[in-house]
Amino acid sequence: MPNTLAYGAFRTGRLWAAAGVSFVLLLVFSGWSWLTSLEFDERCAHGLVQGPGRLLDTRHQAFPPAVICEYENGEVSAGGTGLLGAVLWLSLAVLVLSVLPALLAECVELPAGAGAALSLTRVEKLRRTATALFVTASLFLLVYGLAAWPLVTGPSSACAAGGEWGTYPPRTLEYSLFPPQATCVYRSGETAMLNPGWVGTLTAASAVPAVIAAFGTALAWRRRRAELRGPAPR
Secondary structure, eight states: OGGEEEEEEEOHHHHHHHHHHHHHHHHHHHHHHHHTOOOOOOOOHHSSSSOSSSOOOOOEEEETEEEEEEEETTEEEEOOOOHHHHHHHHHHHHHHHHHHHHHHHHHHOOTTTTTTTTEEEEEHHHHHHHHHHHHHHHHHHHHHHHHHHHHHHHHHGGGGSSSTTOOOOOOOEEEEEEEEEEEETTTTTTTESSSOOHHHHHHHHHHHHHHHHHHHHHHHHHHHHHHHHOOOOO
């Protein structure tokens, strides 16, 4: 029967295992970096941190999460710097280099019995790609929803959402739904962006795996349909 035919597929189990481990490490160490850098800028400003010279400025680093206090003769930092920062960058690199090849491998169908290929029916292949699509799309929607919720619920008042501004709420000049961003104008005339720059980068990056998984699912569905129709009559 056509639905019992087996085809070859790349073995991606190790890639997904590496992705899972690196993702957990990324979450744990990012959380630890964020916790250890809380209020570090305030401590620097109040002289509770001993630095080389006079304090000049403080800056916040999006990734790895860190606060860096700049002094006349050097810097003092807390959070994801040094060895911890290297671990975070390594975890991110492993995650990317595991997830993308694994998803691209799901788009390929090998001949049955090819080398050490995994033997799958097209129904099983469709289930695998659909599962990957569900996971990656859910992650993208979570990230996008958190970033774009004020824009989706009310684009013209996104800058004033979630705050008690009274008579003079900030105005929303320009906005885009992807990446989710808006230009806010305050009563003083000062302008600022609704979301930090890294939020747009994270949203766009999280869309890439979902797009690849959707492409793989579409290919698997098309192959399954062709299998059900059978060979074209001569």
